[in-house]
Amino acid sequence: MAVEKPTPFADLLTGAVWFVVAAAIAIGAWQMDRLEHLKISIYTVPGLVPGALGLCIALMAILLMVRALRAGALAHIDLPQVRIADDWRLIVALILCLVFAIGLVGHGLPLWLAATIFVALFVFIYQYEERKAAGTLTRGAILALVAGLVSGLAIHHLFQDLFLVRLP
Incomplete structure (x- = not known):
């Protein structure tokens, strides 16, 4: 192409x-x-x-x-x-980012949990086709959750404790 x-x-x-x-x-x-x-x-x-x-x-x-x-x-x-078939990754990334920024942050969830959900969904969605073809969907879901949790906790620590930013 x-x-x-x-x-x-x-x-x-x-x-x-x-x-x-x-x-x-x-x-x-x-x-x-x-x-x-x-x-x-x-x-x-x-x-x-x-x-x-x-x-x-x-x-x-x-x-x-x-x-x-x-x-x-x-x-x-x-x-x-915009061709959805060609640009679906960009569209999904935009939707996930908007859901994170508008829907998750500041609406009752602690930031570490919102970041965990965002990163886990992001990783899982973008690895889904590969993992499904390889038959490792469950392992991929577990790794996405682990990556999300580690990222969420790291983001919380970085901003709250190192940058002294008050987090929701």
């Missing part, structure tokens, strides 16, 4: 989406607790790295949009075609 180069209009849309994401990241980072009551250095505030990353993503999004406009994105408006 030949790899299709994205159209300039698709690049313009992608750049716009990334810019919105970057703005949300930068705004969220700016609103994070600065832990002033702990008298920590300005270089260790929790929002510093996410804010810098948000600004870098915004810069890259602007560059992508400028390149798309120079390539005639507005002259040739072709909506990108």
Whole structure:
């Protein structure tokens, strides 16, 4: 299968989406607790790295949009075609990430459990076809649960104890 180069209009849309994401990241980072009551250095505030990353993503999004406009994105408006059969992995990843961010985090479940569920489902879904063909579906499910649990506990420890971020 030949790899299709994205159209300039698709690049313009992608750049716009990334810019919105970057703005949300930068705004969220700016609103994070600065832990002033702990008298920590300005270089260790929790929002510093996410804010810098948000600004870098915004810069890259602007560059992508400028390149798309120079390539005639507005002259040739072709909506990108999504083929579910070809792009199912991307669609499933998007759905899982949205369920994690909107449905699991902050709605009663502790973060370690939400992360465990997310990682276990992610691993299981993406290994399902391989495991089914090899006849190791049960083993794959167990390994997915173990990977999810280890990841969930590691994420909890990293953010709660090392980065001092209050978790839901």
